[in-house]
Amino acid sequence: MSAVDDAWQRALAAEHRAVFGYGVLGPHLNQPSDVQLAHASQAAHELLRDQTEAELTAAAQLPTPPLADYPDLYPVAGASAAQQLAISLEQDAAAAWRFLYAATVDAGAASSALRATAQAALTASAVRATRWRMAAGLATATVAFPGV
Amino acid sequence: MDASTAASTSHRASRPISRRAVLLGSGVAVIAAGGGGVGYGLLRPVHHTDAAASPPADLVAALAGEGALIERIDAAVAHDPSLHRVLAGVRADHVAHQTVLQAAVAAYAGAPGPSTSAPTATPTTPATELTRAGLREREVAAGTLAAARALRLTGRDATVLASIAASEASHAELLR
Numbered sequence: 019m020s021a022v023d024d025a026w027q028r029a030l031a032a033e034h035r036a037v038f039g040y041g042v043l044g045p046h047l048n049q050p051s052d053v054q055l056a057h058a059s060q061a062a063h064e065l066l067r068d069q070t071e072a073e074l075t076a077a078a079q080l081p082t083p084p085l086a087d088y089p090d091l092y093p094v095a096g097a098s099a100a101q102q103l104a105i106s107l108e109q110d111a112a113a114a115w116r117f118l119y120a121a122t123v124d125a126g127a128a129s130s131a132l133r134a135t136a137q138a139a140l141t142a143s144a145v146r147a148t149r150w151r152m153a154a155g156l157a158t159a160t161v162a163f164p165g166v
Numbered sequence: 167m168d169a170s171t172a173a174s175t176s177h178r179a180s181r182p183i184s185r186r187a188v189l190l191g192s193g194v195a196v197i198a199a200g201g202g203g204v205g206y207g208l209l210r211p212v213h214h215t216d217a218a219a220s221p222p223a224d225l226v227a228a229l230a231g232e233g234a235l236i237e238r239i240d241a242a243v244a245h246d247p248s249l250h251r252v253l254a255g256v257r258a259d260h261v262a263h264q265t266v267l268q269a270a271v272a273a274y275a276g277a278p279g280p281s282t283s284a285p286t287a288t289p290t291t292p293a294t295e296l297t298r299a300g301l302r303e304r305e306v307a308a309g310t311l312a313a314a315r316a317l318r319l320t321g322r323d324a325t326v327l328a329s330i331a332a333s334e335a336s337h338a339e340l341l342r
Contacts, residue, residue: 112332116325116328116329116332119324119325119328120322120325123319123320123321123324123325124320124321130317133317134317136328137313137316137317137328137331137332140328140329140332141309141313141331141332141335143332144332144333144335144336145332145335145336145339147336148336148339148340149339152340157255158255158258159255159336159340160255160256160259160333160336160337160340161259161333161336162258162259162262162263162330162333163208163262163266163326163329163330163333164329164332164333164336165329165332166208166329
């Protein structure tokens, strides 16, 4: 498996984990705006997961399946912990897509479309992480280098 | 080893080390250890194949752009001090971007001296551009431009700028 394919599968694995994680944290949120943000975030990750699976399949790759469980995401002790988990999920997804971006950089023009996809996903997770930091009332809602 | 470390490590493989890059690396280690928002390993020396190469124009332009954004934020806070609270973190991010981009530019032996200065936000900057909405527009544009520049760059320069693009999009979200 090439470095690009490996990173691509890792990005898919991060999306599987994010989708699962929002299902874990959602019931612990107590503000309607947070619940709405969780629904929107989960939907975005589901869409990206499905697109990534389809693109991997089109590239003759076997998409990595989700794990049966993600015990590292438990327990979630209340609304604040749920917000922090959402931030963590987005940071992890951003890191996975940045990793794919780095893998595509020196892979030549053949991977330029995938590079653009990785940029879009990295940016989307960075923006969602900012939304969650704002929802959590953190003094600093942005980071200088998302995915690092 | 996490993903980002692995990515950085892969970029360091099998490239000759220029003397300038080594000196830069030893100099910035203090910054990386001491804070300033840039403890990400992004200041480790980059090893360019062509030791005499000039830095890519997109990299130099990105550095100048960060300086311009900082100047604009300072002008906006001077114009409306109530913006300080929301802009403090944004400004710190841009300073971190500037620090890492300065190191990336300086890693090229053919880099210009430290006098690489950014255009400044002069008193003639329209007041509408010094508002929260005006700054948001600037961040949106900066993020889009950084992503486009990243696509034209190679190696760690490209990945750094991709991350900066994501950061600037998150600034726009904060200023929404």
